[in-house]
Amino acid sequence: MITPGLLYLTGALILFFTHNDKIKYLISFLITAGALIVTFYLIPGYSLQLDFLGYTLNPFKVDSINKLTGLIFAVGGLASIVYSINICSRSILSLIFVFIGSAMTAIFSGDLFTLYIFWELMTISSSFIIALSSHSTKNTGYYYFLMHLAGGLSLLWGIFLQYSATGNLSLNNIEAGIPFFIIAVGIKLAFVGFHTWLPLAYSKAPFYVTVVLSIFTTKVGVYVMCRLLPGINILAYAGLISALFGIVMAFRQNQVLKLLCYSIIIQVGYMIIGISIGTAMGISGAIFHLVNHILYKTVLFMAVGVVIYITGKDSFENLGVMGRKLPVTSIATLVAFMGIAGVPFFNGYMSKTIIKEAVQEPLLTFGLFLMSLGTSLMFLKFIYYAFFKNNNIKIDKKTPISMKLALGILTVIMILIGINPFLLENLTNIQVDINYFDIKHMLSGIQPFLWSIPIFILLKKYVVKKYERHLSYDIYPSMAKIFVTIGYNLSSYHDGELNKYLSWAITTLIILLLMLML
Numbered sequence: 001m002i003t004p005g006l007l008y009l010t011g012a013l014i015l016f017f018t019h020n021d022k023i024k025y026l027i028s029f030l031i032t033a034g035a036l037i038v039t040f041y042l043i044p045g046y047s048l049q050l051d052f053l054g055y056t057l058n059p060f061k062v063d064s065i066n067k068l069t070g071l072i073f074a075v076g077g078l079a080s081i082v083y084s085i086n087i088c089s090r091s092i093l094s095l096i097f098v099f100i101g102s103a104m105t106a107i108f109s110g111d112l113f114t115l116y117i118f119w120e121l122m123t124i125s126s127s128f129i130i131a132l133s134s135h136s137t138k139n140t141g142y143y144y145f146l147m148h149l150a151g152g153l154s155l156l157w158g159i160f161l162q163y164s165a166t167g168n169l170s171l172n173n174i175e176a177g178i179p180f181f182i183i184a185v186g187i188k189l190a191f192v193g194f195h196t197w198l199p200l201a202y203s204k205a206p207f208y209v210t211v212v213l214s215i216f217t218t219k220v221g222v223y224v225m226c227r228l229l230p231g232i233n234i235l236a237y238a239g240l241i242s243a244l245f246g247i248v249m250a251f252r253q254n255q256v257l258k259l260l261c262y263s264i265i266i267q268v269g270y271m272i273i274g275i276s277i278g279t280a281m282g283i284s285g286a287i288f289h290l291v292n293h294i295l296y297k298t299v300l301f302m303a304v305g306v307v308i309y310i311t312g313k314d315s316f317e318n319l320g321v322m323g324r325k326l327p328v329t330s331i332a333t334l335v336a337f338m339g340i341a342g343v344p345f346f347n348g349y350m351s352k353t354i355i356k357e358a359v360q361e362p363l364l365t366f367g368l369f370l371m372s373l374g375t376s377l378m379f380l381k382f383i384y385y386a387f388f389k390n391n392n393i394k395i396d397k398k399t400p401i402s403m404k405l406a407l408g409i410l411t412v413i414m415i416l417i418g419i420n421p422f423l424l425e426n427l428t429n430i431q432v433d434i435n436y437f438d439i440k441h442m443l444s445g446i447q448p449f450l451w452s453i454p455i456f457i458l459l460k461k462y463v464v465k466k467y468e469r470h471l472s473y474d475i476y477p478s479m480a481k482i483f484v485t486i487g488y489n490l491s492s493y494h495d496g497e498l499n500k501y502l503s504w505a506i507t508t509l510i511i512l513l514l515m516l517m518l
Contacts, residue, residue, distance in 0.1 A: 004035040008101030016094040036074040058110025064428040076215040083406035084208035098125040103216040111169040123148040147197040151187030188221030192242040199261040207305035231278025240367040243269025247374035285354030296339040310397040316385040323387035332407040350421035372448035
């Protein structure tokens with residue numbers, strides 16, 4: 001057995017030297033389909049060990065959780081490549097393959113060393129994808145790189161502390177460096193306070209790049225949190241705060257892509273809560289929700305991408321072309337909307353039900369209700385513009401067959417999971433003792449959606465309002481300016497005068513001596 005990520009990494013190298021479009025299409029399909037097949041036939045329990053510089057590493061390890069994660073990554077990879085193949089340049093496509101391969105190798109890693117290598121390779125490849133995909137995204141790619149570099153350094157420092165304390169590099173039983181692991185995962189998850197890179201990068205990058213990034217970046221963070229930081233109860237409340245923050249920010253967006261970006265933060269909040277509970281049911285619900293979230297959020301990003309492709313603009317007003325001229329996109333969007341709202345018989349209902357069942361704290365239970373209500377209200381705004389607001393936009397382009405095919409693949413999978421939620425359990429042998437279609441659970445699932453409809457009608461003028469002022473203050477550029485200013489001022493003292501250098505040295509020695517005396 002081989003890690004599926006190796007196929008993508010090999011494919012990236014081949015694509016880089018391929019100039020014929022037909023060969024490019026063929027290689028892309030063979031690699032993505034092959035990775036899906038290889039992942040499907042992986043056997044949980046398999047582990048590869050090797051000795052490297054005196055360390056015992058597990059570069060490839062399979063269990064039920066990472067097999068399911070790998071399967072949805074492989075499906076997402078296949079769909080995203082099919083979606084973007086006609087509009088993506090050869091160099092960007094090669095980088096996308098590196099990015100996907102790194103993500104898949106990271107989730108099948110069995111040690112912290114391998115995880116760190118491919119965690120960083122994800123950062124490097126995705127930063128180049130953003131920076132090189134258009135002339136206007138170079139600074140965005142640099143910002144994205146610096147944020148994720150900070151997360152990578154935190155992960156590395158956590159690994160050092162863990163190895164110093166325990167003498168092993170296993171992914172399980174983290175005993176030291178937990179704050180640094182939390183920071184690393186928090187940045188990857190776009191946790192509130194570390195979230196600024198997500199709406200910036202995803203809204204400015206080309207839509208087909210955003211589709212790929214949305215599938216893998218935050219989801220690798222969720223998976224790593226599941227491995228390294230389960231059962232830290234306080235993080236459940238932090239996840240709730242992050243999700244509620246995402247709801248407030250989403251309502252104030254005038255760009256559809258930014259609304260979807262903040263929606264990611266909300267849905268990741270569900271996963272944080274499930275993992276932080278620490279029970280088998282909570283963790284299973286979080287992983288199942290990761291799968292469902294990739295499905296419906298990717299469809300929504302793809303649907304908005306279709307609108308941008310044929311109209312050239314990312315605005316709510318342009319969503320009106322869906323209901324009148326884009327039937328395939330419209331159907332996929334409605335299925336994804338019902339899924340993200342957690343309506344029974346749609347895929348999001350299954351994983352949200354598990355997480356709700358796992359939660360025992362009344363405050364968290366109420367928080368989950370608010371999260372579901374806010375999500376439904378947000379996407380009623382989306383649906384209102386797409387299907388009910390008058391729009392006379394003329395379109396000159398047709399939706400490529402490849403885009404329709406990608407949307408169709410994911411929509412069919414969503415419908416299958418919604419009708420038969422035991423499908424995911426059977427794929428992984430992760431059994432959750434819940435009767436999904438009893439009255440209690442179905443009422444719990446549909447209530448937030450039903451409440452959202454009259455609330456939306458009553459508050460429509462506020463929900464669909466075009467805001468002139470955005471709550472999007474970013475502290476990090478301000479911090480960077482302070483550091484640059486301090487550094488510039490300090491550098492002015494380094495003018496070659498010996499007296500100044502002696503003064504610096506003596507002052508430093510006095511401070512160190514005083515610290516030792518204390």
